[in-house]
Amino acid sequence: MLKCSRSQRLRMTSRIIKAGFVAFAERTTQQITQRFAILFAVCSVAIVLLPSTAWAELTDDVINSGLQRTRDAIASQQAIDELQEATDKIITQYQTQEKAVESLTRYNDRLRRTLDAQQVAMNSLERSIEDASLIERQIVPLMLRMISGLERFIGSDAPFKLQERQDRVERIKGYLTNANISAAERFRQVLGAYSIENGYGNSIDVYSDTLDLTGETLSVNVLQVGRSGLYYQTLDGDQSGYWDKSAGAWSELDSSFNAGITRAIRITQGKESTGLMLLPITAPEAF
Numbered sequence: 001m002l003k004c005s006r007s008q009r010l011r012m013t014s015r016i017i018k019a020g021f022v023a024f025a026e027r028t029t030q031q032i033t034q035r036f037a038i039l040f041a042v043c044s045v046a047i048v049l050l051p052s053t054a055w056a057e058l059t060d061d062v063i064n065s066g067l068q069r070t071r072d073a074i075a076s077q078q079a080i081d082e083l084q085e086a087t088d089k090i091i092t093q094y095q096t097q098e099k100a101v102e103s104l105t106r107y108n109d110r111l112r113r114t115l116d117a118q119q120v121a122m123n124s125l126e127r128s129i130e131d132a133s134l135i136e137r138q139i140v141p142l143m144l145r146m147i148s149g150l151e152r153f154i155g156s157d158a159p160f161k162l163q164e165r166q167d168r169v170e171r172i173k174g175y176l177t178n179a180n181i182s183a184a185e186r187f188r189q190v191l192g193a194y195s196i197e198n199g200y201g202n203s204i205d206v207y208s209d210t211l212d213l214t215g216e217t218l219s220v221n222v223l224q225v226g227r228s229g230l231y232y233q234t235l236d237g238d239q240s241g242y243w244d245k246s247a248g249a250w251s252e253l254d255s256s257f258n259a260g261i262t263r264a265i266r267i268t269q270g271k272e273s274t275g276l277m278l279l280p281i282t283a284p285e286a287f
Contacts, residue, residue, distance in 0.1 A: 136183040140176070143190050147172050150193060158243050160200070160224040161207065168193055201227045206268045213241070213250060223265050229281055233261050242280060253280060 151169045154162070172193055175186050205224045210217050211232060218239070220232040230243035232250065240261045244251040253261075257280055264277040 139183060139187060143176055143187055146190050146194070147176065150190075150197065153197070158224075158227060158230045158245065160205075160222060160230050165197070168196070200224070204268050206265050211250060213252075221265055223261065223268065225264075225279065229279055231261050231264075231279065233258065233265060237262050242282075245282065 147169060151166075154165050154169065172186075172189050175181050175189050178186075203224070203226065207222055207224075208219070209222050209232075210219055218232075218234055220234050223229075223231040223233070225231075231240065231253075232242075233240040237258055238255075239252065240255075240258050241250050241252040243249075260278040263272065263275075264279055266272040267274060267277060
């Protein structure tokens with residue numbers, strides 16, 4: 001069985017109604033024609049049988065009757081035309097509404113698909129938030145262990161820029177207990193401290209400091225050569241020394257090393273052109 005849409009069914013109904021109206025009009029016209037034929041025959045007989053006066057009256061009656069029937073037929077046709085026009089208008093309105101309903105249906109389908117996709121994204125986001133919360137709970141203890149390990153390492157390392165390095169560790173420890181700082185930022189700070197400490201092993205630097213040596217405080221220039229050597233020299237250049245890793249203390253050097261350390265300091269400061277630096281280096285410990 002063929003399926004028809006509501007619009008198709010309505011158009012078919014309109015055609016059937018219109019066909020009925022046309023058939024009715026044709027039958028009415030045919031009846032009027034037949035009646036005029038009968039009247040014409042009667043009139044023909046009357047012409048022969050009736051006198052002229054009676055014939056005139058009969059003719060008027062026939063004409064008036066024919067005119068009335070013609071007017072009735074015209075009125076019927078006008079009613080048919082008006083009804084057809086009203087039917088066409090209803091069909092047009094229905095088709096317009098049907099298109100609007102179809103458009104709304106398609107829009108609702110697209111909206112439903114959009115909402116479904118958004119729900120999937122929300123579910124994924126909720127899972128990500130749950131995973132992030134789990135990671136944050138796991139990473140906080142890790143950061144505490146990392147910064148504690150870094151603090152111990154600095155305490156056992158050569159004491160170059162010691163105050164700066166210790167202050168950095170204390171600052172990061174404060175970050176780790178600050179709820180207003182995100183876990184990502186805290187972790188970034190911890191990794192940044194590790195990166196700075198790692199960079200010290202590949203750098204050469206000179207900075208001013210004060211050292212407590214043999215019961216007196218000296219203002220010195222400290223020369224840091226990676227983690228291979230750490231030296232000091234007084235500002236007048238008369239006294240030099242190095243960090244003795246095995247003893248964990250500063251040790252004074254013979255004055256013969258003063259010139260070499262002075263030149264190394266000036267090269268590092270950019271006061272002399274780059275050249276070979278002759279520095280005393282302690283032998284590595286045997287395994």
